[in-house]
Amino acid sequence: MNKKTYARFITGLFCGALALTVAANALTPDKDFSEVENRKLAQRPEVTAASFQLAWPIRDSGSIFTGEFMSDYETYTTDQFVARDVWVAGKAWSERLTGKQENNGVYFCDDGTLITRVDAPKQEQLEKNIGYVSKFVDKAGVPVSVGLIPNAACVWADKLPAGAPNYDQREIWAQVSNGLAGKVTPVDSLWSVLPAHKDEPIFYRTDHHWTSLGAYYGYAALGEALGYTPLPLDTYTKTTVSTEFYGTVFSSSGVRWVKPDEMDIYVPETDAITVTSYEMGAGGQLTGTPRELYDESYLTKKDKYAMFLGGQQALCKVTTGNAGPKLLIIRDSYSDSLVPFLTPHFSEIHLIDSRYYKFSPSEYIAQNGIDQALVLYSASNFASETNLLWITR
DSSP: OOHHHHHHHHHHHHHHHHHHHHHHHHHSOOOSEETTTTEEOOOOOOOOGGGGOOSSOOGGGTOTTTTHHHHHHHHHHHHTOTTHHHHHHHHHHHHHHTTOOEETTEEEOGGGOEEEOOOOOOHHHHHHHHHHHHHHHHHHOSOEEEEEEOOHHHHTGGGSOTTOOOOOTHHHHHHHHHHTTTTSEEOTTHHHHHHHTTTSOOBOSSSSSBOHHHHHHHHHHHHHHHTOOOOOGGGSOOEEEEEEEOOHHHHHHOOOOSOOEEEEEOSOOOTTOEEEEEEEOTTSOEEEEEEOSBOGGGGGSSOGGGGBTTSOOSEEEEEOSSOSOEEEEEEOTHHHHHHHHHGGGOSEEEEEOTTTOOSOHHHHHHHTTOOEEEEEEEHHHHHHOSOGGGGGO
């Protein structure tokens, strides 16, 4: 085969592959949700009259003239690309084979652990969030404790690849505790208790959350601030509910060669405990639905961590049947697996997620006879959260 024939062959082969890919993308139905990545996928943007709009606000219209429409379309084609999961996994494998130990912001660590890289926070957002918590404290009318949870990148830093960039989350806590000094009860013990147990499986290897064991140690660390004596760990009987859990870090990493996590629970569910979940309706009203401490229907799904309290929700109310004060937690999803340990010490536990709850937490405190409040986030989540403005209402 001479060079000219070979060049034609390669060109034809390339064009054929390109045409086959285009045809496959055109014929493959769009997906609404990726089970592997555990997220909604972008849908084809529609061309409407607003797409040709020139007047302000152009950006909200998906305008062709600003490039917004094409940006949306690029996201759509990337999300809906045929065999996307195979390509994502292939990229992770190629990174590993070339000696790299990171893909999509996730480090490939010892013993098959995947840890999300933590970068320096945006100072403007962090300072805003400290200010929002300060305003919430001023309005709350009850004692407020504040705790930030160090995540795996901090507690398991010795598992990271040598020289891996890793922002010290203690700096975030120092800034928060100093900014709120004298106004709140700081839960410093989270930063000593969790590292003291770093040799135990206190975080999932494939997910960003702490395990139920990690949540137990968090519960123990919160005891002094919240006024209870933690029950000893040997009070509980560990029950493994799944051996096939692949979490959010697995989903975003592209890695497909690590073994799944186990999921355990320690606190048995009783008939005395009732859980009600509230979602924000289209008209801004709250709609309540009965839930459980452990919704085992999620164990058959990708998002198994949603087993705890049923996953994302604007407001959750847990009535324990026990005597004790009423606690409100302004929180992220780390609290979902923490709540079962808190049930012996409180009559009611109320949880507000500022991403979805858009009413006044201080009014909620007054209306529901709340006795104390806790602001509890993972350190990295708190630094980047953009919805804490709502807690100042």
